[in-house]
Amino acid sequence: MLFHLALVSLASAVVAQDLGVPLSWREFNNSRPLSERITIAQNAINEMTPQLDSSTGEFNGLGYWQSGNVWSVLANQDHSAGTTTNKALVVNNLNLVFSRWAHYDQFGWWAQAALYGYRAYGDTNLLAHAVDVWTHVTGYVITAAQAAAGKNPNKSFTIESTCNGITMAGGVFWRPTTDDTSVNSITTGLYLTLSAFLAEYTGNATYTQAAILSANWIKNHNINANDLVLDTVDAQDCSTSPATWLFTYNSGKYIEGLSVLAVVAGDTQWSTLMINILNAAVKTTVWQGSNGVITEGASPSADNDDVGFKAILIRGLHEAWTRNPSNTALRTLIHSYGDVQYNALLELAATGNTYSSSWLGPPQAFTSWGQLAALDVMTANIDTN
């Protein structure tokens, strides 16, 4: 018995994560009260909404997927603040966009916005949009049978049954084009997250199974030795994106999806994996210095995809915070990292209520992409501060 206990404690000592906050981080606390944090976040949103093109539901100066993320943060703002300030804008514009484009879009960003809208407002039309996109994207998921057969009905080439000896089942093709061979973490992570949320909202086990399959694909194929999520695997020949292709949003979206999956599947393996990746993501030197401030996607003069990535990490951390109320060390780490970004934006990158995409500054005049990148920090801090 004693021997057994000793073995158990040795094993847990080996796998236990040190979730300590690095003391080199810049200003990892913030004393602003809740009401002020809600106001700061809504004020930031109010600088963004004049950029809306009301004929398209998208925003001037942003890519279409970044525009979807503006709607996500507006819904999450109301959800966290307990308000309905943004409700009409969110519901009307998501309905507009889904009426303009059938099952908009194949990568899942707009469906994710619709699910946050459903969470905030209980609007069942938004849930239906998300289910529609989920059904469409499911045609691009490699099922176990398709992996075994080497064939996906929407793809024109033979797919590898396994890569490195492990089934390709659960991977999601990035682009719908019939000859595009890339399966990537963001598309798979989005599908995992959509599936996990749909499982939670509908209680339908089909979504839980889909979430587990895609969570396993990333776990088996696309995590590096430092617990960071990699980008792409080619389903035709198992070649991969360069090891240096490390972006906040790949880890961030996986953190979010696993946080929800752990709850809906009732399986702690997913929270254990999530915590490992989260701890790595907030401490890696790939996208932040020893002061902890994210440097990825700092682009004062022009928008690019990278600018929108870091918001996805912050949102994933917020979901992890929400889903793990009794893990004090994890919550302290998320709170501290969130405050590092919050204080940097407020002190180094702000012009009034607008923010530079360079979170270390200097401040500059409003840009749509700088504002987009900051919105999730402001809204997440309503809770995590």
Ligand SMILES: *[C@@H]1O[C@H](CO)[C@@H](O)[C@H](O)[C@H]1NC(C)=O
């Ligand atoms: C952090 O906490 C210290 C000590 O309470 C306080 O003096 C400081 O103002 C806080 N920092 C911020 C940014 O609120």
Ligand SMILES: *[C@@H]1O[C@H](CO)[C@@H](O)[C@H](O)[C@H]1NC(C)=O
């Ligand atoms: C569960 O969801 C799947 C996928 O959308 C659907 O085909 C199935 O009809 C649903 N089952 C029930 C009982 O609603």
Ligand SMILES: CC(=O)N[C@H]1CO[C@H](CO)[C@@H](O)[C@@H]1O
């Ligand atoms: C967009 C598209 O063509 N999707 C198809 C993918 O394959 C499934 C299964 O054959 C079809 O039902 C979808 O229509």
